[in-house]
Amino acid sequence: MPVYSSLRIRENDAGHIKAWKKRTAEKLLLLRAALDTHIADASGEESAERACERNGRQWLRLATWNIREFDTLKYGGRLKESLYFIAEIISHFDIVALQEVREDLACLQSVVQFLGQHEWDYIATDVTEGSSGNRERMVFIYQKNRVRFTSIAGEVMLDKGDLVTDSSGLCFRDASGLKVEFPEGVTLLPSGDVPVIKRKGKVLLEDDLVIPLPAGTRIVLPEGSSLVLPGGTQLPVENGQVALDAASHQAWSPHALVRPPYDLLSGIGLQFARSPFLVTFQAGWLKFILCTVHIYYGTGKEGLARRNEEIRKLTRFLSRRAESEHDSDAENFFFVLGDFNIVGKKHVTWESLHSNGFRVPEQLQKIPAGSNAARDKAYDQIAFWQPTAAGHPGTTFIDVGNAGIFDYFKYVFRWGDDDHDGEDERYYAEKTKTHKLAYKEWRTYQMSDHLPMWIELRTDFGTDYLSAVSASD
Incomplete structure (x- = not known):
């Protein structure tokens, strides 16, 4: 007690x-x-x-x-x-x-x-x-x-x-639009109905639509992307100097990672808020x-x-x-x-x-x-x-x-029908006036x-x- x-x-x-x-x-x-x-x-x-x-x-x-x-x-x-x-x-x-x-x-x-x-x-x-x-x-x-x-x-x-993550998973976008080259003869839409809604004369996706990309699809990476070579990667050497160029990519590309600009990523894995x-x-x-x-x-x-x-x-x-x-x-x-x-x-x-x-x-x-x-x-x-x-x-x-x-x-801290004569609201009127907040909202902070x-x-x-x-x- x-x-x-x-x-x-x-x-x-x-x-x-x-x-x-x-x-x-x-x-x-x-x-x-x-x-x-x-x-x-x-x-x-x-x-x-x-x-x-x-x-x-x-x-x-x-x-x-x-x-x-x-x-x-x-x-x-x-x-x-x-x-x-x-x-x-x-x-x-x-x-x-x-x-x-x-x-x-x-x-x-x-x-x-x-x-x-x-x-x-x-x-x-x-x-x-x-x-x-x-x-x-x-x-x-x-x-x-x-x-x-x-x-x-x-x-x-x-x-x-x-x-x-969000429902789309880890993704990146290019603000100017993805520059994609698909293999010839490819149909992107998956089989089955696509869930859509109609709004103001427009047909909109009702939910995220995930379409697997066919082999051979090419995407131009957005500006600001980086190439990341993990520590321990064996590097090509010519004349005693490290040679990292397009001609030597076969030596290091199996280990390479690509990092798009952070602000273009969505669905990054998070802990609980x-x-x-x-x-x-x-x-x-x-x-x-x-x-x-x-x-x-x-x-x-x-x-x-x-x-x-x-x-x-x-x-x-x-x-x-x-x-x-x-x-x-x-x-x-x-x-x-x-x-x-x-x-x-x-x-x-x-x-x-x-x-x-x-x-x-x-x-x-x-x-x-x-x-x-x-x-x-x-x-x-x-x-x-x-x-x-x-x-x-x-x-x-x-x-x-x-x-x-x-x-x-x-x-x-009654209000409305629970406070028929308004006694509680009047009692705290000076407080709500001081803090410029409606009594109904102010009481939730009490x-x-x-x-x-x-x-x-x-x-x-x-x-x-x-x-x-x-x-x-």
């Missing part, structure tokens, strides 16, 4: 301080009751036995939450009450994967202090360098009496052959590996292609790792969770998440609204890997209980533009184990 000792009203507090403490306490009570109701309502019409188990804390609540730019000084930074609200939300779960945690950890450490440093801890990556990395960290924050860190943590790095973070934990009988991600967003066709490629390459990498772990320990389970920037549940990005043996639990799939503040996108997800073999050879297995997405904006998503996992398999022993021959 969070510690809010600094909210105690003291005799020497100024009037506005007393009013702030009173209002913050009222909001925290409202938020706490709403979270209790939200989690209880998620159970639906469950059995009395299951409800009893849940009250006995035999289930682990696992959550993911992208906390927008946590924390940045943009628009004044987060208010103290915002940190209280964030701590209260986190306290209702046992382990939370956080995305968009920035270089300065002061706000995260404040949240841990409110939660209770003797009860809570966190594991964080270093910041990710590069413009697309945005100097973000990946973080797991967890309740120590419920979850145990089992000493393995690392960032996911792809092998050279698995690097992220923000390195996924993989950590091992145990809760009760359940051992599990969590990999939290913040997938590249991007815009336009190329940005969306890279976004989808990151998801696809990630699930392929993790499935190989999960298969290996399963072979050595069938009771160590793999989860991937975080901000995938998935457009929707019928989009190719959703399909890529479900490739390579991963799937989102049905309890989350059934929630119609999205996890962003507008509730119209499926950005955030939690998925687990299932072995291809039927059944489970061990005592433990993945048993998902309740699940939900909590919309805190109905209770704090809380987030994402909502926390959670599932419950069973951690007590004692009855199953004892039943199996008692039934054995």
